[in-house]
Structures are given as structure tokens and as C-alpha cells.
Amino acid sequence: MPSKCEILCEILIAVLLPPLGVCLSRGCCTLEFLICLVLTILGYIPGIIYALYVIVFQNREGETQDYAPLNSA
Incomplete structure (x- = not known):
């Protein structure tokens, strides 16, 4: 899980250059990066909003929640 300082740095970079924040x-080479790049080209504010959404709200690839399976036996 990334530290709070790392997330804060990604957010600050995403406000300045949204595709770079998503890239980090x-x-x-991900779909999120391409979407953010297109949104930033079409309008700076939509690019920032999407970059913040990706960084803050979407689950990171390394994070998984391990649940113990329920055994009925």
C-alpha cells in the first residue's frame, strides 16, 4: 500500500500535469493513462478530475483483500 506522502505527491503532480500523475x-501504457491524456487534450479540468479519480478512488493493482473462504465442512 502506498504511503500518504506518495499519494500526496501524485495528487500534486496530477493537478499540474494530469497524464503524468496517472502514469506514475x-x-x-494503460487505458487510464490514454483516457486521461485525451481528456486533458480536450480540456484541462476534465483531465484533472479524471486523474484525481484514478489516483484516489480506484484500487491499486498491488492491493488485494484476502478473505478466508467459508468452509461448511
């Missing part, structure tokens, strides 16, 4: 968070 998710990778440069």
Missing part, C-alpha cells in the same frame, strides 16, 4: 500511479 498506474503506468504509461
